[in-house]
Amino acid sequence: MEENMSDSFFESVQFETGQSLSSDMPDVQSLSFSAEPLNINIGNPWDPPGGGTDISSILSDVALPEIYVSAFTIASSNDGRVSISALNKILNISGLPHASIEKILNCAVPTNNTRVNRGEFNVALALVALAQKNMDVSVENLIEHKQDLPEPILNNLESVNFNRNLSFSAISSRPPALPSLQADDPWAIPSGNGYADIQYTVETPSQFRPSVVQPPITRNSISDDEFQWFMDVDVISIKFAPEREGFLFKHINYIVESQRRETSVVRRYSDFWWLMECLVKRYPFRILPALPPKKIGVVNGFYFTVDETFLEKRRKGLTRFLNFITRHPVLRNDALVEIFLTEQSIAEWRKNNTPDLEEEYIKKQITPEMEANIPDNLDERLSKVYNKLDDAIEHYRNMCNLMERMARRQEGMAADYMRYSLALNSLIEKEKGCYIDDCYNCSQVVHGLEQVSIHFQKTGAVMEDAAIATLDTVLENLKRHRDLLVSFRETFERRDRLAVDTIETLNSRIETNQAKLTPLAGVKDAEPEVDRLTNVIQKDRTDIELQRKRKIFLRHCFYAELTLFHKSSAFISLLYQNFVNDQIKYSQQLYENWKSLSPKVYDMPIETNGFG
Structure with a gap:
C-alpha cells in the first residue's frame, strides 16, 4: 500500500499511440531528464591529451576471424570494454615472451587508458598474431598487413579465469556488515562489470582490524513489513545487446532483465522515453526519475561524438531510471511498467493497444481518512525542503565528480602497476644469466625481481577491483x-x-448563470435557454468537484512523496557503511600483499662482496 511507506522504495523520440499526448500533456521537453552534468571523458587528471593514429579504428574495415569475437566476449564486462588486467591474461596465453607482450600493450593501449574498447582489443590480438609469426610488432606493420593478417593462437582461452580471486590466507577481510541483504539490497544495482562477487581472505593483524563490526541486518533487527519489502524488492539490470539494428543509422538495443519477474526483454532508448512520457502524463505529482540524454550535440561551439564512455554512462543512467520506478510504492504497480518489463515486443504492443493515460486522481477515491492524514503544516514542510534542494543538488553533483575522479585515479594507478609488472618481467628476461657462470647472487636477485613483479600485478588487481567497486556501487x-x-x-x-485551479472563476460563472436563470422561470419559449444554462451550471459544478478532488489528491501525493524522500536518509547511512567496509577490505588486501612480499625482498642479497 502507498500509505505504508515502509513498503516503498528503498545517466527526442516522438511518442506515438492511438491517443495524443500533446493537448494537455505536461511539458516533458522542459524537464532536465538527465541529472548527469556534462563531463566529457574524465580519465586520469594528470594525463596529457592523446594524439596520433586512432588505434581503435585501424581494423574497423577488416573481416576478422571468430577468435577475436569470442575472446572479447569472454574478457569484456557489461560496459563493452576490457580491463588492462583481463587483456594481460589474454596475452599471457599466447605463449609470447614478456617483452613482446609489453610491446603489444604499449602499441595497442594508450598510456592514459585503463580499459580498452573492441577496436583496441582487436589491434592487440592482431599484434599477437604478427609476433607469433616473428613479424615486426608495430602499428605501421599492422596497417601494412591488415588485409592478410595471420590468425592469433590463444591456447585454452575458455579456461582463463577472469574472476580475480586473490587468496592470501586465513580469514575473510571484509567486516560482516549487511551480508543477509547483500543480494536484495534495495539500493544496490548490478555491478555491471562482469565479475562475480570476489571473496578475498587475508590474515589481518589485530591492529588493522576494525574495533567495531556492524552486525548483519536480520528479521529481528527491522520490522516485519520492512523485512518483507527487502525480500520482495526487484532488481533491474541493463546491458548492451550484442548487435545493433538499423539500415542506415545503427541504434543501440538494451537487454533489460528483471530479477523478481525472471524476464528478459530488448528495448531501445525510444522505448524508455515512451515510458517516461506515459508516467509524466499519469503521475504528474509523483517523484519521477531522471532519464539520461540520448546523445550529446554541440556544447559551447564544440561537437562531441557519442563514445563508449557516454554510452556506458547512459546505460547506468537507464538502470537507475528503471530501478527507481520498480522501487516506488505507486509506480512499480503501474500496468505500463509491467508491460515494459515483460512484453517481448513493445513496438507490437503499442501498435495494437492504446495505453490508459488518465491522470492518477481520476480513478482514485478520495476518502475522509485520506484527507485527515494530510498534516496541517504540509506547505511549511514542503517549503523547507524545496528551499534546500538547489544547494543539495549542487553539492551532490560536485561529490559525484570528486568520487569519480578518485576512482579513476585509482584505476590509473592499477594500470600502472600492471604495466610496471610487465616491464619488470621484460627486464628479467634480458637480465637472466650473469657473465659469471656460477654467480649465485645474481640468480637470487632475479628470483626476487620475479616475486616483486608477481606482487605488483596483485597490487594492480586489488586496486582495479577497489576502483570498480567505487564506480559501480558508491558512485x-x-x-x-x-x-x-x-x-x-x-x-x-x-x-x-x-496545479492551477479555476474554482473561483467557475463559482462566479455559476452565480452569473443562476442570476440569468431566475427571470426565465415560467417564461414562454424560454425552455431552450433554460436547458442550456442548467447544463452549463451542472458542468461547472462537476468541474469544481473534480478540481477539489484533484487539489486534495495533489496534497496527498506530495505528503506521500515527502515521506518517501525523508526515508532516503537511511539510504545515505547504508551508502557510507558499504563504502567504509570496501575501503577496509581492499586496504587489508593491499597490506597483506605487501606483507607477503617483504620477506622475499629481504632474501635478496645486498652484500657487495657476494658479487665479486
Whole structure:
C-alpha cells in the first residue's frame, strides 16, 4: 500500500499511440531528464591529451576471424570494454615472451587508458598474431598487413579465469556488515562489470582490524513489513545487446532483465522515453526519475561524438531510471511498467493497444481518512525542503565528480602497476644469466625481481577491483541520490505549472448563470435557454468537484512523496557503511600483499662482496 511507506522504495523520440499526448500533456521537453552534468571523458587528471593514429579504428574495415569475437566476449564486462588486467591474461596465453607482450600493450593501449574498447582489443590480438609469426610488432606493420593478417593462437582461452580471486590466507577481510541483504539490497544495482562477487581472505593483524563490526541486518533487527519489502524488492539490470539494428543509422538495443519477474526483454532508448512520457502524463505529482540524454550535440561551439564512455554512462543512467520506478510504492504497480518489463515486443504492443493515460486522481477515491492524514503544516514542510534542494543538488553533483575522479585515479594507478609488472618481467628476461657462470647472487636477485613483479600485478588487481567497486556501487548510489533530489525538484516545478485551479472563476460563472436563470422561470419559449444554462451550471459544478478532488489528491501525493524522500536518509547511512567496509577490505588486501612480499625482498642479497 502507498500509505505504508515502509513498503516503498528503498545517466527526442516522438511518442506515438492511438491517443495524443500533446493537448494537455505536461511539458516533458522542459524537464532536465538527465541529472548527469556534462563531463566529457574524465580519465586520469594528470594525463596529457592523446594524439596520433586512432588505434581503435585501424581494423574497423577488416573481416576478422571468430577468435577475436569470442575472446572479447569472454574478457569484456557489461560496459563493452576490457580491463588492462583481463587483456594481460589474454596475452599471457599466447605463449609470447614478456617483452613482446609489453610491446603489444604499449602499441595497442594508450598510456592514459585503463580499459580498452573492441577496436583496441582487436589491434592487440592482431599484434599477437604478427609476433607469433616473428613479424615486426608495430602499428605501421599492422596497417601494412591488415588485409592478410595471420590468425592469433590463444591456447585454452575458455579456461582463463577472469574472476580475480586473490587468496592470501586465513580469514575473510571484509567486516560482516549487511551480508543477509547483500543480494536484495534495495539500493544496490548490478555491478555491471562482469565479475562475480570476489571473496578475498587475508590474515589481518589485530591492529588493522576494525574495533567495531556492524552486525548483519536480520528479521529481528527491522520490522516485519520492512523485512518483507527487502525480500520482495526487484532488481533491474541493463546491458548492451550484442548487435545493433538499423539500415542506415545503427541504434543501440538494451537487454533489460528483471530479477523478481525472471524476464528478459530488448528495448531501445525510444522505448524508455515512451515510458517516461506515459508516467509524466499519469503521475504528474509523483517523484519521477531522471532519464539520461540520448546523445550529446554541440556544447559551447564544440561537437562531441557519442563514445563508449557516454554510452556506458547512459546505460547506468537507464538502470537507475528503471530501478527507481520498480522501487516506488505507486509506480512499480503501474500496468505500463509491467508491460515494459515483460512484453517481448513493445513496438507490437503499442501498435495494437492504446495505453490508459488518465491522470492518477481520476480513478482514485478520495476518502475522509485520506484527507485527515494530510498534516496541517504540509506547505511549511514542503517549503523547507524545496528551499534546500538547489544547494543539495549542487553539492551532490560536485561529490559525484570528486568520487569519480578518485576512482579513476585509482584505476590509473592499477594500470600502472600492471604495466610496471610487465616491464619488470621484460627486464628479467634480458637480465637472466650473469657473465659469471656460477654467480649465485645474481640468480637470487632475479628470483626476487620475479616475486616483486608477481606482487605488483596483485597490487594492480586489488586496486582495479577497489576502483570498480567505487564506480559501480558508491558512485552509482551517490548519483541515485542526486537523481532523487533533481526529480523531487522537478516534481515541485510540475506542480507550479499544472496545479492551477479555476474554482473561483467557475463559482462566479455559476452565480452569473443562476442570476440569468431566475427571470426565465415560467417564461414562454424560454425552455431552450433554460436547458442550456442548467447544463452549463451542472458542468461547472462537476468541474469544481473534480478540481477539489484533484487539489486534495495533489496534497496527498506530495505528503506521500515527502515521506518517501525523508526515508532516503537511511539510504545515505547504508551508502557510507558499504563504502567504509570496501575501503577496509581492499586496504587489508593491499597490506597483506605487501606483507607477503617483504620477506622475499629481504632474501635478496645486498652484500657487495657476494658479487665479486
